[in-house]
Amino acid sequence: MPRVAVQDSERMNLRVKGDQKARLLRAASLRNTDLTDFVLRLALREADAVIEEAERVNLSRRDHARVLELLENPPVPNDKLRTAAAALPRSV
Numbered sequence: 001m002p003r004v005a006v007q008d009s010e011r012m013n014l015r016v017k018g019d020q021k022a023r024l025l026r027a028a029s030l031r032n033t034d035l036t037d038f039v040l041r042l043a044l045r046e047a048d049a050v051i052e053e054a055e056r057v058n059l060s061r062r063d064h065a066r067v068l069e070l071l072e073n074p075p076v077p078n079d080k081l082r083t084a085a086a087a088l089p090r091s092v
Helices: 019-029 035-055 061-072 081-089
Strands: none
Touching: 019 035
16 A cells, blocks of 8 residues: 655645636535635545555456355465465464
């Protein structure tokens, strides 16, 4: 998963063209809200949709059945898996 640097500041600056800002201001006024609330609300809605899409795994019926089958009846570990498991740090 990509990681993003987060600054401690609660402020974010955007550069927009004059006509873009005018459109945003007009839309905000039609919603009876200020520009910050309007832009933030829509940006967060889109951010949530992007995150949801990235974190969700959609399986076909066949793949869903295969995953359940493997969970209920896991295959016998092979040499490669046993080697990888042996290399893991021991937990306390």
